[in-house]
Amino acid sequence: MKVLVFVENNNGKATKAGLEAISYAKSLGAEVTAFMIGDVQADGGVGECGAQTLKVQAGNCDSRAMAKLIAQEAKDGGYNLLVASHDNLGKEIMPRVAIMNGYTLISGVTELANVANGCMVKRNVFSGKAIAEVASKSTISILTVLPNSFGVKKVGGTAAIVAMSATCEPSQVKLVEVKGNHGDAGVPLPEADLVVSAGRGMKGPENWGMVEELASILGAATACSRPVSDIGWRPHHEHVGQTGIAIRPNLYIAIGISGAIQHLAGVNGSKVIVVINKDPEAPFFKAADYGIVGDAFEVLPRLIEAAKHFTANK
Ligand SMILES: Cc1cc2nc3c(=O)[nH]c(=O)nc-3n(C[C@H](O)[C@H](O)[C@H](O)COP(=O)(O)OP(=O)(O)OC[C@H]3O[C@@H](n4cnc5c(N)ncnc54)[C@H](O)[C@@H]3O)c2cc1C
Incomplete structure (x- = not known):
C-alpha cells in the first residue's frame, strides 16, 4: 500500500503533528511518501518516523494552491491513501483535495484504520462524547489524524529527497505578521506536552502570575477557559475547548475551571488531568485523574514551591 502524507513545514522541519501523521501511515504497514512545501532542512525529520521518500515542492503558496499541488501528486503517484494531521492546515487543505480528486475524506480519526478491505476507521463525534466507526466508499481515501491521538513514533531512517518541479501558484493571501503564541516552554499550545490552564476562578488577570510561574517551572504552555479570553484576561490564542483549540497533552492542569462540556470537548483527550x-x-x-479540592490562591503557591523543589532535585 502506498500512502502520501502531507506534512506542514515549520522553518524547514516537519511539525510534530506532521510527524504523527507519518507515524500513523507507517503503522499501517505502508510505503510512506511525505510531501512538504517550502525550503526543507535535510529530510525535515520525516525519515526518522518511517517515510521512505520526501517530495519537496519549493515555493510559498497559500492553502488553495497547496491543495492543488497535493491533489496533482495524489493522482500522479498512484497512492492508495492520503494522510494529514487534523490540525489547522490539514483542516484547510484536505477537504479541498477530497473535492478536487473525488476522494472520501474521513476527518479527525483517532485510531489506526483497518485497510485490509477498503478503509474503516474510528473518529470522535459530538465533541468527543461519542466515537463513530465509518467506512469509506471510495477507492482512495483521505484521513486526517486528530493531533496527539496516535503519537510520534520514531523508527529510525532517512528519507530519500525528491525535488518537485510543479508551479506553485502565487499566494492570494498576504502574510502581514506572525506572532508567536508560545508559552515559556517555547512550544505552541497545540503541540505542548504539558499545559497549565486557568479559568474564572482566578478572579482577574492580575492573578495570572502564579499560573505563569507554575507553567514556567514545569516547562508548560499556558491555556485558559473561554470566558477568560472573552473578557480579555488572557489572549484568545490560549482559549481551549469546543470553540477554541483542542489539545491532548500528556498533562493538563486545570485551575479554577468548572469543567463545562464545551471546555472538556477540547481537553478531555489529555493523558493525565489534574x-x-x-x-x-x-x-x-469527574474527568480528572487527580483532584485537589481547595482554594487556588492557597494551593498554587504550595504547588509552585513543590515544583521548584522537584526540578531543583531532578
Ligand atoms: C456554544 C458554546 C461554546 C463554548 N465553548 C467553550 C470553549 O471552547 N471553552 C470553554 O472553556 N468554554 C466554552 N464555553 C463556555 C462554557 O460553557 C463555560 O461557561 C466556561 O467553560 C466556564 O469557564 P470557567 O470554568 O472558567 O468559569 P466558571 O464556570 O465561572 O467556573 C469557575 C470555577 O472556578 C472555581 N473557583 C472559583 N474560585 C476559586 C478559587 N479561589 N480556587 C479554586 N477554584 C475556584 C469555581 O468553583 C468554578 O468551578 C462555551 C459555551 C457555549 C454556549
Whole structure:
C-alpha cells in the first residue's frame, strides 16, 4: 500500500503533528511518501518516523494552491491513501483535495484504520462524547489524524529527497505578521506536552502570575477557559475547548475551571488531568485523574514551591 502524507513545514522541519501523521501511515504497514512545501532542512525529520521518500515542492503558496499541488501528486503517484494531521492546515487543505480528486475524506480519526478491505476507521463525534466507526466508499481515501491521538513514533531512517518541479501558484493571501503564541516552554499550545490552564476562578488577570510561574517551572504552555479570553484576561490564542483549540497533552492542569462540556470537548483527550477547584462538586472532577479540592490562591503557591523543589532535585 502506498500512502502520501502531507506534512506542514515549520522553518524547514516537519511539525510534530506532521510527524504523527507519518507515524500513523507507517503503522499501517505502508510505503510512506511525505510531501512538504517550502525550503526543507535535510529530510525535515520525516525519515526518522518511517517515510521512505520526501517530495519537496519549493515555493510559498497559500492553502488553495497547496491543495492543488497535493491533489496533482495524489493522482500522479498512484497512492492508495492520503494522510494529514487534523490540525489547522490539514483542516484547510484536505477537504479541498477530497473535492478536487473525488476522494472520501474521513476527518479527525483517532485510531489506526483497518485497510485490509477498503478503509474503516474510528473518529470522535459530538465533541468527543461519542466515537463513530465509518467506512469509506471510495477507492482512495483521505484521513486526517486528530493531533496527539496516535503519537510520534520514531523508527529510525532517512528519507530519500525528491525535488518537485510543479508551479506553485502565487499566494492570494498576504502574510502581514506572525506572532508567536508560545508559552515559556517555547512550544505552541497545540503541540505542548504539558499545559497549565486557568479559568474564572482566578478572579482577574492580575492573578495570572502564579499560573505563569507554575507553567514556567514545569516547562508548560499556558491555556485558559473561554470566558477568560472573552473578557480579555488572557489572549484568545490560549482559549481551549469546543470553540477554541483542542489539545491532548500528556498533562493538563486545570485551575479554577468548572469543567463545562464545551471546555472538556477540547481537553478531555489529555493523558493525565489534574483539577484544582474549591468546589468539590465541580463537574471537572469527574474527568480528572487527580483532584485537589481547595482554594487556588492557597494551593498554587504550595504547588509552585513543590515544583521548584522537584526540578531543583531532578
Ligand atoms: C456554544 C458554546 C461554546 C463554548 N465553548 C467553550 C470553549 O471552547 N471553552 C470553554 O472553556 N468554554 C466554552 N464555553 C463556555 C462554557 O460553557 C463555560 O461557561 C466556561 O467553560 C466556564 O469557564 P470557567 O470554568 O472558567 O468559569 P466558571 O464556570 O465561572 O467556573 C469557575 C470555577 O472556578 C472555581 N473557583 C472559583 N474560585 C476559586 C478559587 N479561589 N480556587 C479554586 N477554584 C475556584 C469555581 O468553583 C468554578 O468551578 C462555551 C459555551 C457555549 C454556549
